[in-house]
Amino acid sequence: METKEKKIEKDHGTQIDSTVKSIEDHVEKKTITGVSASINKWIDTLETHKGLKTIASNLNKLKDAIESKETKKIATLLETLGEETTKAADGADGAEATKIKNLGKALTAASKAVAKFS
Secondary structure, three states, rough: OOHHHHHHHHHHHHHHHHHHHHHHHOOOOOOOOHHHHHHHHHHHHOOOOHHHHHHHHHHHHHHHHHHOOOOOOHHHHHHHHHHHHHHHHHHHHHHHHHHHHHHHHHHHHHHHHHHOOO
């Protein structure tokens, strides 16, 4: 039987995979339409973790920048989030650490792509 902690870890892993795919799709399509729902889910998830509140705060700023269509600010925040996420992976184990690092890389790649949009 799966423990509650294992289920939460599995759910987070699925959320990470889904987010990486979404980021890659949005970069490929050169659009940011529809990303607010994913950002809101991450804010809700991260606000409950002490060490990840800075990331949650930057996600709120990213959401605002997207709504305001501030491309340069979006690129800067994505780069910051990529760095913070990659650093956060150091506190994770095994497959979860790998998934978090992949998310950080996807955010960093997205920042570079968005910078080219402007």
